[in-house]
Amino acid sequence: MSPQQTRTRATAQGAAVRDALRAEDGFRSAQSVYAVLRADGQKIGLSTVYRHLQAFTDDGVVDVIHNPDGETVYRFCGDTPGGHHHHVVCRSCGRAEEVEGSAVERWAEQTAAKAGFVDVDHTVEVFGLCPDCA
Amino acid sequence: MSPQQTRTRATAQGAAVRDALRAEDGFRSAQSVYAVLRADGQKIGLSTVYRHLQAFTDDGVVDVIHNPDGETVYRFCGDTPGGHHHHVVCRSCGRAEEVEGSAVERWAEQTAAKAGFVDVDHTVEVFGLCPDCA
DNA sequence: AACGGATTTGGGAACCGTTCTCATTAATGG
DNA sequence: CCATTAATGAGAACGGTTCCCAAATCCGTT
Ligand SMILES: [Zn+2]
Ligand SMILES: [Zn+2]
Ligand SMILES: [Zn+2]
Ligand SMILES: [Zn+2]
Numbered sequence: 001m002s003p004q005q006t007r008t009r010a011t012a013q014g015a016a017v018r019d020a021l022r023a024e025d026g027f028r029s030a031q032s033v034y035a036v037l038r039a040d041g042q043k044i045g046l047s048t049v050y051r052h053l054q055a056f057t058d059d060g061v062v063d064v065i066h067n068p069d070g071e072t073v074y075r076f077c078g079d080t081p082g083g084h085h086h087h088v089v090c091r092s093c094g095r096a097e098e099v100e101g102s103a104v105e106r107w108a109e110q111t112a113a114k115a116g117f118v119d120v121d122h123t124v125e126v127f128g129l130c131p132d133c134a
Numbered sequence: 135m136s137p138q139q140t141r142t143r144a145t146a147q148g149a150a151v152r153d154a155l156r157a158e159d160g161f162r163s164a165q166s167v168y169a170v171l172r173a174d175g176q177k178i179g180l181s182t183v184y185r186h187l188q189a190f191t192d193d194g195v196v197d198v199i200h201n202p203d204g205e206t207v208y209r210f211c212g213d214t215p216g217g218h219h220h221h222v223v224c225r226s227c228g229r230a231e232e233v234e235g236s237a238v239e240r241w242a243e244q245t246a247a248k249a250g251f252v253d254v255d256h257t258v259e260v261f262g263l264c265p266d267c268a
Numbered sequence: 269a270a271c272g273g274a275t276t277t278g279g280g281a282a283c284c285g286t287t288c289t290c291a292t293t294a295a296t297g298g
Numbered sequence: 299c300c301a302t303t304a305a306t307g308a309g310a311a312c313g314g315t316t317c318c319c320a321a322a323t324c325c326g327t328t
Contacts, residue, residue, distance in 0.1 A: 011295090045307030101245075117262030120261065128253050145277090147277075180315090181278055
């Protein structure tokens with residue numbers, strides 16, 4: 001099957017959302033992306049931000065996680081198209097780095113198999129304070 | 135340092151919440167715990183359910199995760215007082231099993247250290263379909 | 269048993285992030 | 299251009315969680 005189907009045409013607003021996210025190195029909430037765009041003078045609606053964020057997520061170009069507070073936050077990860085990967089995320093400033101996770105991939109697979117679970121997926125995030133925030 | 139201080143006295147409502155959660159083997163939302171208690175004829179308020187769920191979480195007797203949909207769900211894990219651990223969770227029915235995670239603990243620690251992060255914590259959950267739901 | 273202060277309870281309002289609705293605007297292509 | 303189709307964005311609606319506070323309960327003390 002083909003990778004994923006883009007759900008939106010390339011539009012100015014979509015590009016703005018992508019660029020705003022790409023400019024950050026960390027996970028950001030939809031609202032904060034929206035705020036940044038508006039502060040920058042961009043004419044865009046909150047719904048549109050959510051829409052594109054979702055589309056990018058579907059396309060696999062944006063990663064989404066729920067931080068410990070339950071907030072949904074997004075990060076542009078499309079320049080390292082290795083597909084599935086994980087992050088170490090700064091609890092304070094949101095800055096994130098992608099990390100090598102083959103060990104944890106194997107662990108998750110084996111663990112699920114041992115419990116007899118199928119169609120498995122996993123969430124793995126490491127939170128801490130980055131060197132700057134420490 | 136001492137483990138954790140209980141924030142609420144032992145009350146009938148607290149016991150009801152704990153028992154309701156203990157009766158389930160999976161992660162449940164606050165609302166669903168509330169619904170079960172009310173359906174059972176218990177006289178309890180939603181605020182109270184949230185309060186005790188939080189207190190139990192602080193005490194470490196209840197685990198809380200955010201499932202992929204972002205819902206906050208709780209699970210009673212106080213009978214296996216090994217402290218920190220992880221789960222394999224059924225996406226469909228919520229059923230969960232605790233799993234051995236020393237490998238992933240080490241991985242998380244090393245990964246964070248390599249990135250220069252301190253005061254680290256992590257979330258690791260494996261989602262899938264349990265044998266019954268498959 | 270009666271009292272008084274401290275704690276807990278729970279109904280409802282407030283809050284906040286996200287989704288939905290739909291009239292308006294912009295793009296496409298013939 | 300015009301007609302058709304897709305995207306936009308303002309605001310309403312929604313759902314989960316927290317907050318507020320008056321009423322109820324609990325407890326140690328007379
Ligand atoms: Zn930081
Ligand atoms: Zn992984
Ligand atoms: Zn557990
Ligand atoms: Zn199941």
